[in-house]
Amino acid sequence: MAPATQFEATQPPNDAISALVFAPGTSRRLLVSSWDKNVYLYEVANSADEAELIGTFEHRAPVLDVCFGASPDEAFTAGVDHQVKRLDLATGEQTVLSKHSEPVRCVVYSAEHSLLISASWDGTLHVHNTADPSRTPLTIPLPGKPHALAASPTKLVVAMTARLVHIYDLPTLSKALTSSSTSPQQQQQQQPPQPWQTRESSLKFLTRAVACMPNDAGYATSSIEGRVAVEWFDDSAESQARKYAFKCHRQAAPEDEGGGDVVYPVNALAFHPVYGTFASGGGDGTVALWDAEAKRRMRQYQRFPESVAALAFSGDGKYLAIGVCPGFETGMEDYSGEGRAKLFVRELGETEAKGKGAK
Amino acid sequence: MGKKKRGHPDIEELLSRPWCYYCERDFEDLKLLISHQKAKHFKCDRCGKRLNTAGGLSVHMNQVHKENLTSVENALPNRQGLDIEIFGMEGVPDDIVQQHNQRIIQNFYTAQAERQAATGNPPRGQAGSQGPAKKIKHETAEELKKRLAEHRAKLAAQKAGGANGVPPSAAPTDGQSPAQGTAPFPPPQPAYLYATPGVPGAPTYPAPPTYPPTAATFPPGPSPPPGTTAPFSIPARPPSGAAQGAAPPYLYNGAPAYPGGAPSTVDELVANESRQGAGGDDIDQLIRMAEAGIKPAAGGPKNGPEEAAATAGEKKKKGSRMVYADTEVSPEERMAMLPRYRWVEGASA
Incomplete structure (x- = not known):
């Protein structure tokens, strides 16, 4: 078996990590957005056990999300300063694509449709055509504040407050964008595209993360209450009967503290691009690999020193990046992740993330 | 070992089965136990190599993968430590052995009571009219109920008095159960509060005929000196005689007349018993199902010990945080x- 190793970046972000993402394909580039207002670009060398820092890009305000664009040199960021920006990783040039009226929580890029979708706490989605940046982005009002966003090849899943989940059809969004008028006045008169499906979350608590299956069949959501749900897009009765949820990222509390469980939020979800298994990262500082088909936990890695904030598999599925920093917990008056953020990259063994398949 | 009637093994058989320190699962023979330990607890999660001991795995992880092993995989929450070197039945601390035996004995009698209830066979003797002086072979359902009530009272007292195990107010009143107040049997949970002290000689409680003197259960003679045992021989460390001798009295010493407060049915008792034991038994069940390739009925992926503990925890009235x-x-x-x-x-700009 190929060796499996894990290493830590020697130059992690200075403050809490908000998101991390690998470039698509075989590129080993890794972008990390941080609350210290920077976006960090790392490159994981093929043989060396090190994630080398090859660039930092400073923003005006903390960056809440980052994603790659069409090439490994293009990235998009979501800022607390309400801006959605395009970032040229080669030149460092930053272009504002659109402005929300509240901090932007998520950005997601669909390579299939050349669409960039941003979600903001102002309760809207902005759909940008990255091939034609001059075009005014399409605004879609949402019934709640979005907290997580994920795209599969044809679907876009938006998880909001009040346990709302909207699923949009990306080709429909693409069509709506191209047919929409370039002038904002006329666009407002047009009906914004409706969601392809509206659902209620299978989880009773606030959604924390969403990730879509790479095979376009479904998605997983996680909540602040140590639970993960797996659902399928197909709304036929059989497919819906397959959905399930399970508990994870919990610890038994010591008896002298009254027993029971300490329940951690599941902060991060990521599907393996090849095997379709998925990883979850929780406030308990652990990362677990799950086999969605066989409904089994495949592994759980040794505890990290702090809460797991973000997870990403590399495009070829050979690496798993893990962003670790203190988690924000109820009752905290103040919070600082300064100096406590860490970035780990795990080189996966050949079959480490391979599921056994449904039994 | 030949099959006994109706396929219910008797208590000696159960007690002589080798079992795994890390997960409390028991096995037909020592060979199976050792291969279980190698597969479940001493397997390297990087390369799949199966080591003989936790220490061996730790050295392997260190030298081959440059990682530090901090805990034993798939182990019960309080048994993950690397400080105890376990191989088969060797190295299991005496107090743990005692706890295990007690759990087995208790489960055995619970199962027996369940069978009695299920088959409708009348319990031997009538409640209230019989004292310990009468030779009873088994605990009747009523006695079990009484004992459970006492046990509950004790648990409550323990809860109230912290982990110190303050003797409950339901101390022996009949003068015939000296062991009751001083040695409440702990619930068969993975987190044992304390080991039952061996109280020598509780002569008022006749050991039932089915339970012969300790030594007969185990290979006779003193334990072989450490190091001389061949890997696949009989268990090298039989539990100490004191543990064995001390255990039975607590199990048969139901106070003759316990007024009120008893659960209404044996089913309830059994249900309670299995709930109490959820920490250990669910895991056993889980492992068995996993090995048999059966999907858990609950549907979701199982989370190992944490999951089982969580289920048990949720049922308790203390909420999760x-x-x-x-x-x-x-x-x-x-x-x-x-x-x-x-x-x-x-x-700012």
Whole structure:
């Protein structure tokens, strides 16, 4: 078996990590957005056990999300300063694509449709055509504040407050964008595209993360209450009967503290691009690999020193990046992740993330 | 070992089965136990190599993968330590052996009571009219109920008095159960509060005929000196005689007349018993199912010990505590409101 190793970046972000993402394909580039207002670009060398820092890009305000664009040199960021920006990783040039009226929580890029979708706490989605940046982005009002966003090849899943989940059809969004008028006045008169499906979350608590299956069949959501749900897009009765949820990222509390469980939020979800298994990262500082088909936990890695904030598999599925920093917990008056953020990259063994398949 | 009637093994058989320190599962023979340990607890999660001991795995991880092993995989929460060197039945601390035997004995009698209830066979003797002086072979359902009530009272007392195990007010009143007050049997949970002290000689309790003197259960003679045991021989460390001798009295010493407070049915008793034992038994069940390739009925992926513990924990009335409990506002929103991270338009360029 190929060796499996894990290493830590020697130059992690200075403050809490908000998101991390690998470039698509075989590129080993890794972008990390941080609350210290920077976006960090790392490159994981093929043989060396090190994630080398090859660039930092400073923003005006903390960056809440980052994603790659069409090439490994293009990235998009979501800022607390309400801006959605395009970032040229080669030149460092930053272009504002659109402005929300509240901090932007998520950005997601669909390579299939050349669409960039941003979600903001102002309760809207902005759909940008990255091939034609001059075009005014399409605004879609949402019934709640979005907290997580994920795209599969044809679907876009938006998880909001009040346990709302909207699923949009990306080709429909693409069509709506191209047919929409370039002038904002006329666009407002047009009906914004409706969601392809509206659902209620299978989880009773606030959604924390969403990730879509790479095979376009479904998605997983996680909540602040140590639970993960797996659902399928197909709304036929059989497919819906397959959905399930399970508990994870919990610890038994010591008896002298009254027993029971300490329940951690599941902060991060990521599907393996090849095997379709998925990883979850929780406030308990652990990362677990799950086999969605066989409904089994495949592994759980040794505890990290702090809460797991973000997870990403590399495009070829050979690496798993893990962003670790203190988690924000109820009752905290103040919070600082300064100096406590860490970035780990795990080189996966050949079959480490391979599921056994449904039994 | 030949099959006994109706396929129910007797208590000696159960007690002589080798079992795994890490997960409390028991096995037909020592060979199976050792291969179980190698597969479940001493397997390297990087390369799949199966080591003989936790120490061996630790050295392997260190030398081959340059990683530090901190805990034994798939072990019960309080048995994950690397400090105890376990191989088969060797190295299991005496107090743990005692706890295990007690759990087995208790489960055995619970199962027996369950069978009695299920088959409708009348319990031997009538409640209230019989004292320990009468030779009873088995505990009747009524006695079990009484004992459970006492046990519950004790648990409550323990809860009230912290982990110190304050003797409950339901101390022996009949003068015939000296062991009761001093040595409550602990619930068969993985987290044993304390080991039952061996109380020598509780002569008023006749050991039932089915339970012969200790030594007969185990290979006779003193334990072989450590190191001389061949890997696949009989268990090298039989539990100490004191443990064995001391255990039975607590199990048969139901106070003759316990007024009120008893559960109404044997079923309830059994249910309670299995609930109490959920920490250990669910895991056993889980492992068995996993090995048989059966999907857990619950549907979701199982989380090993944590999951089982969580289920047990939820059933208890103490609730779980959420680290982040705001169902409307996300942690990021809270953070974005802090002066440290807040964005004020125009404040900076």
